[in-house]
Each structure stands twice: as C-alpha cells, then as structure tokens.
Amino acid sequence: MPIVDIHTHVYPPSFMDLLRSRTAVPYIRTFPPDTSSRLIILPGEDAPSNPSTSRGRPIGPDYYDISKKIEFMDKHHIDISVISLANPWLDFLPSNEAGPIAERVNNEVNELCNQYPGRLFAFGALPLSASREVIVEEIVRLSEMKYVKGVIMGTSGLGHGLDDLGLDPIYEALQEHRLTIFLHPHYGLPKDVFGPRVSDYGHVLPLALGFPLETTIAVTRMLLSGVWDRFKTLNVLLAHSGGALPFLAGRIESCINHDSHLLNARKSGGQRSIWDILKNNIYLDAVIYSHIGLKSAVDASGSDRVMFGTDHPFFPPLDTHGDSWPSVQMNYRAIQDAFDGNPKAAEDVLGDNAVRILKLSF
C-alpha cells in the first residue's frame, strides 16, 4: 500500500527569486543582525502594529530544495507526494506578468517531479490575474503536462471570490480537462474579528481559525451560487478537511431550507444540496490533527474521498532535533484512531484514494 501526501507545498527556485526581489507582501528578507531569511506571506503580517508576527516565519531549504522534500518523505514513510506551489500562489502578480510566470513556475514544478519519477506529482498554479483567455490556455497546457493532476487555487478567484460568475470559463475548462481544484485558504479573516489581543496569541487565531473559516465560507458561496449545478462533475479537494464544512453542513442545509426564496429556487431549478456535493464533487484532505474532526470528514464525504496530507514544510517541529514531525504524527494518529478496526479504510485514506482519484500513474 502506498502512502500519498496530497497536501505538501514548495516554492520552486524562480518563485524564490521573485519573493526575494519584492518589498511588499509576499516577500522574503533577512532582518540583520539575524542572517537567516524570513518569509512574510500573510496579509498584514508585516504591519508595524503586529510586532509578534511581523517577521513571518523562518524560511529554509525545506521550502525550495526538492531533495529536502524527498528526505522528509523518506523520514515519514511517504511514497508519493503531490506537490503544490505554496500560498499566495500567483494571485498577487500584475496582469501582464501572471501568464509568463505561471508558465515558468508550472514547468519548473513539473520538472521537479521528473527528477523523482513515480515519487512526485503536482497541482499546477493558475495566472488568475491575467485575462480569462490566458488562464484557460494555461489550464489546457497543464492538462497536457506529465505530472500535473490538478490546480491549486485560493479563495479570491478573479478578485471577487469563488461565487463570481466570471469564473465560469475557468470552471468549465477545469471540468473539461478533468483537473481537480485543490482549494486552499490564504486570506483568512479580517484581523478585527480576532479582537484587540490577537497578537498576544502569535499566529494561532489566523491560522487555526482564519484559514479553515475562509475555506468554509468560500465553498459555501460556491454552493449557493450554483457552481455545481452548472458544472456537475467539477471536483474540488478542500484543504484542512474542508475547514469546518463537514461540521456545519447540517446548519447550512437548514438555513437554505428555511429561506423561502432559496428553497423555491432550489425546487424549481433542481439545485443540489451540500450533502450531495460532499459525496460527489468534494474531496477532503486529512490535515485535521484529530480523529474527531477526521471522523466527521469521513462521515460527510465517505472514506473513499478523504486523503492524507502533511502541509509540509509548514508547521515544522519547534525542536529541530526531532526525527519525525509532530504535526505529521498527529495526522497519522488521527487516521489510526478514526479507523480503529477498519484497516481497509485507513489504507484508502493513507494512499489508495489519492492514487485512484488523482490517477497517480505516468
């Protein structure tokens, strides 16, 4: 049985150069006298009012040296990784630069996979600030690349969120070329919602809550705008086990069913429920750090639709001498605890689902 990590990020070398050349978020710099580099990617992460997190996080070879990815995989018994560009992807690029940079970065990522055939596959990145024609051309190009099995995407879309009708040509092309969207948060929630003490708590509120809540809102907006009524076979893999979607799906359905306008539209248009979409269009990763959330994800989508992931190179051990990463151990243990007495389902989640769903052969 192979173990497959479908949630694992990389900044390929040319993207590192790009981040190093910039002075606004996202960027990389050193703060002398410290000689190590810091990665600053989150909105507001370098605001002077936020001293405790104003220097982002340390960035080392784990982020860009693919041999480090393989080392990490070996250490954690991972056979195959489906790598993806880390956030904020290409969202921030000026329109005219996005197309060529996407091409270069995607080629580079595909080439990284080619260095370790059979061990690496990839989600491509889209030049979402470019024209729709350029985006669709890149989708077609990605669909022909040997190791690319989908695209990673944030929640901003073309700038107005994923319920924007302007995305329809993109969704159509992705559906047509059978590329799964790996939907990943980045923008979080406005800092104010976390209150005046937010910086006392480091990154916990934006990362532990802002990220999954952003995903939950984005996917609910997709549902409400009828994305899956128009694109019935569009597949979306949700980061962090869907944010909080499996837990909140019942409340979402109840709220729709108690709104006469929406309910009538649903009845007359045959619109699909979130439960239907969870079972037929949504995949969930297993990056949830607890068997409790994982069981809920499996109950919502099925053990044939949930896939192991690590979020490497984020959440590295605080103790750098450790052998195995606690963040990875937690997610392994969650699978073990969730499927106690059902080793087949555990194997599905650990790797078999990813091989089947993403067609990991070449």
Next chain:
Amino acid sequence: MPIVDIHTHVYPPSFMDLLRSRTAVPYIRTFPPDTSSRLIILPGEDAPSNPSTSRGRPIGPDYYDISKKIEFMDKHHIDISVISLANPWLDFLPSNEAGPIAERVNNEVNELCNQYPGRLFAFGALPLSASREVIVEEIVRLSEMKYVKGVIMGTSGLGHGLDDLGLDPIYEALQEHRLTIFLHPHYGLPKDVFGPRVSDYGHVLPLALGFPLETTIAVTRMLLSGVWDRFKTLNVLLAHSGGALPFLAGRIESCINHDSHLLNARKSGGQRSIWDILKNNIYLDAVIYSHIGLKSAVDASGSDRVMFGTDHPFFPPLDTHGDSWPSVQMNYRAIQDAFDGNPKAAEDVLGDNAVRILKLSF
C-alpha cells in the same frame, strides 16, 4: 425520561415594548401597507444596500407570548424549557439604563417560569454595559432567583470580547454562584467576508456561517487568554454545538503546540488544553441539524455534556400549516441517528443531562 430544550428564546413583554420604542437596530416596526411587525436585530440588517434582508424577519406571538412557548413544547413533546432572552439581549443599552432594565427583564422571565412551574426554567441576562459592580450585583440577584440556572451572554462582553481581563470579576462571580454561561452568537462576521453577492443568499451566510464562526472565535480567545486557567470551574454552554469548535479543536491545539512562545507559556504555567476544557468546562447544545456534526460534538465533550435544543422561535416552518417544525425534527433525527443502538446516550442528550447539569428542580 424528560425532554428538555435548553436553547429556546423569548422577548418578555417589557422587552418587546423597548424594541417597539426604538428606531435603530435592534427594533421592531411595521412597513405599511403590510400590517405585520418585523424584527430587525442583526448588525447591518436594515442597511439600504441590503434590500433582501433589510426587513429582518416577521415577529409574532411565538416571540413574546409564553403560552405559545408551552403550545410549541406540547406539540414537540418537550417537557421542560430553559428559556433565555433572545439576542441582542441587553448589550445595546446605555450604561445607566442597563441595570434597571436587566432587573425588570430578569424578574419578568422568572415570573414567566412561575406561571408554569416545573415546565420552565431560565437563563438570566446581564447588564454588560453597566458598571462591573452593577453587573456583579445582578449576578448575585440572579443566583437567588427560583428558576434561574445560568446567564445567556453574547461574544462582545464589555465591548472588547471574552478574552478581556476586565471580565474577570464577572467570571469570578459566575463561577462562585455556579451559574452556567450560555454563550450565544449575535454579531457574526463583517459582511465583507461573505463577498459582494451576500444578499443574493438571504440570511444563509450570516446565520449558517457567521454565527457559528463567531462562537468558535470567541471561545478560542477565552482559551488563549487563560480564562479557564484562572476560573477552573467556570462552565460555559456553547450554542450550536460549539460553532465549529469540536471540528477545529485539533487544529487549535496543533497551532498552539507549534508556537514556541505559547508552548513555553503553557509548559511553565500549566495551562490547560482545549480538549481538557471541552471535557470539563464546556457543554454543547445539540442544535446542529445533522448527526455528523452531533457525533463530533459528542466525541469532543462526551454524551454526558451535550443537550437538546430547538432555537425556538427562530427558524419557524415556511409552511405555516405544518404541525411539527422541520428545524426541530432535524435535531431530533440527528440525535436518533447519532445514537443508533445507544438509547441511554440519546436519553442523556434529550433531557437527563440538562436536568443534572442545570439542576432543574425547584
């Protein structure tokens, strides 16, 4: 076995008069030529830019006539209700009015319970805009009232959220007098996070997501600020099964454990984990509309800490001729499905827990 509804709201007559006398949110008015009253309570709900929800919701006797509550209980086989003032409670009152109005409203609610002895108990409301002395006095007064078993509270606290150290005297008084806090959302999330199409979707995004996400953020801020390290026996009942807390608890713990500053503080201060608090200080209602979320709530806190609720009079049937409310049916069915083969646990959640935890005898 009694069936107990611990999440059920009322606006007693004097509070109705107050809402009718106001012209800013929260308020009640009629929009001619329509002769029926509308309740406008949510922030921004009357903004001209939000036409689809600018008229709140219809408000009828279900909201204020206690005989309608009893009728609803009888129809749904509910033996006991623990009634609470509906949002936004007393949060909006000028400081000098809050104390006397709290006294009047709490007396009125207690008197409503007295009209149906054994069938009604209550959570009181706090005059949070008043001075701390006035708030603590009201807590002491509430603790001596025959039918009051706790207090309902929003996430704003004294205006800075529930991680505000200024709340410590309030938490201390509530702990000392063994009054459970029923923590309930109201303020949601800023409208912008739902995107430009939010009003296309009626109330769904603010109610299905804004409310539970608000609760999740509030309780996580309480955890991070050490409320339960200072008040080890302070009990909090979370609305809507904790928002998304049971699902996200693993990620919250992982984020804390990957922040050296917080981890060191935890190690040196013996701070408690969210899992510990979920099992020892938090209770969850079962207002979640699905067995999937409910199982997760039960896994997180235990079947001895989850309690049935209806959210009456909110989410009434769209079809007014219906006998039983679909929103209530969904929550009954969730309990049935979650505890298939374990009738004892189902009975605990349906009523026995509430009787034991809230000491529903007089």
